[in-house]
Amino acid sequence: MSLQAILYTPSTTRPTLQILDQLKLPHESVYVPIHTCEDAYDAIKRMVVRGAPAIAIVAALALAVELSSASSYGETAEAARKYVHERLDYLMQSRPTAVNLADAAGKLKVVVDAEAEDESAEMVVGRYVRAAEKMLGDDVKDNENIGRFGAEWILGNAKVGEEGRVAVLTHCNTGSLATAGYGTALGIIRSLHSGSNLTHAYCTETRPYNQGSRLTAYELVHDKIPATLITDSMASSLMNLKSVAAVIVGADRVAANGDTANKIGTYQLAIVAKYHGVKFVVAAPTASIDMKTASGKDIVIEHRSGKEVTHVETVVTAARGINVYNPSFDVTPKDLIDAIVTEKGVVVKNAGGDFDLSRLFWGVQR
Numbered sequence: 001m002s003l004q005a006i007l008y009t010p011s012t013t014r015p016t017l018q019i020l021d022q023l024k025l026p027h028e029s030v031y032v033p034i035h036t037c038e039d040a041y042d043a044i045k046r047m048v049v050r051g052a053p054a055i056a057i058v059a060a061l062a063l064a065v066e067l068s069s070a071s072s073y074g075e076t077a078e079a080a081r082k083y084v085h086e087r088l089d090y091l092m093q094s095r096p097t098a099v100n101l102a103d104a105a106g107k108l109k110v111v112v113d114a115e116a117e118d119e120s121a122e123m124v125v126g127r128y129v130r131a132a133e134k135m136l137g138d139d140v141k142d143n144e145n146i147g148r149f150g151a152e153w154i155l156g157n158a159k160v161g162e163e164g165r166v167a168v169l170t171h172c173n174t175g176s177l178a179t180a181g182y183g184t185a186l187g188i189i190r191s192l193h194s195g196s197n198l199t200h201a202y203c204t205e206t207r208p209y210n211q212g213s214r215l216t217a218y219e220l221v222h223d224k225i226p227a228t229l230i231t232d233s234m235a236s237s238l239m240n241l242k243s244v245a246a247v248i249v250g251a252d253r254v255a256a257n258g259d260t261a262n263k264i265g266t267y268q269l270a271i272v273a274k275y276h277g278v279k280f281v282v283a284a285p286t287a288s289i290d291m292k293t294a295s296g297k298d299i300v301i302e303h304r305s306g307k308e309v310t311h312v313e314t315v316v317t318a319a320r321g322i323n324v325y326n327p328s329f330d331v332t333p334k335d336l337i338d339a340i341v342t343e344k345g346v347v348v349k350n351a352g353g354d355f356d357l358s359r360l361f362w363g364v365q366r
């Protein structure tokens, strides 16, 4: 059975939403109910659920559940539209760096704003719920495409070993626990593995939240994919001594020029990969690409509590009184990125060294 971060039961009357408490993994697999937007906001903020696509989908579905269980959205279609806008704006404040939530909110606002003659509040709500539910299934399909396109690109462009197989390194968690299923960067690893083209997957611990040791390692073991856990500080030695063909990472926000914000530690992996001639691949749905943000210097980087660094669960692991620097993300400049893999295909830099990401959105209302 595949791992699922999100359990959603659509129903004509009262849908239900539960999320896997990722703070308890890998020790316990516990699902917690989400009834309101406040529940979702708190779960996203505390990283009970995390991962750019998963954050967006949980927020969208939480509002669907809330709308279906209360008539607090007003008596008229206009009141319902206003309520949906306000709740989405509230949810968007939960974490600033990943763009997927803002992207989903924008799309859902367009859906409810599509006015129809004499429609009721309930008709607006119904349109919202159907659009939010569609995001769940679309994300899995997108990730399967990312997996296929990414595996094909790596096998066609990286240093492939004997029998057409590769070893790769990934950072943070970008699998079924960060999405609606299958995953982005981890989706490429799943596709390489299912095509018998993977010799080994290395995953970094990804301090301080340990998405790698607690979540990615959990997924790789669950799927019986040959894998080895390393600490973040081992990555350069690994690329120096082992035949790593590609580093594959996710994205929280890809700027219009291709600069990419991702989990802290990504930037240094890109530098080491460049030094060792290892391909550096960003895997992300187009919902993670923000054409309104020109470059990486314009991306807001979330800073989190120093306790994430000084504590492992309740155990203090640092000298009391020390200051802590804890940016949750860093920005990898486009020059260090070899390919951006999306559900619509792979984008590489042109002869001028630039990514032209706009073509991914031709004919799409943004």
Ligand SMILES: CSC[C@H]1O[C@H](OP(=O)(O)O)[C@H](O)[C@@H]1O
Pocket (backbone or CB within 6 Å): 050, 051, 052, 053, 171, 172, 173, 174, 175, 178, 179, 184, 185, 211, 249, 250, 251, 252, 262, 263, 264, 328
């Ligand atoms: C496909 S998940 C994308 C992205 O989100 C993760 O951040 P967080 O665990 O803080 O939500 C990580 O940066 C992943 O690469």
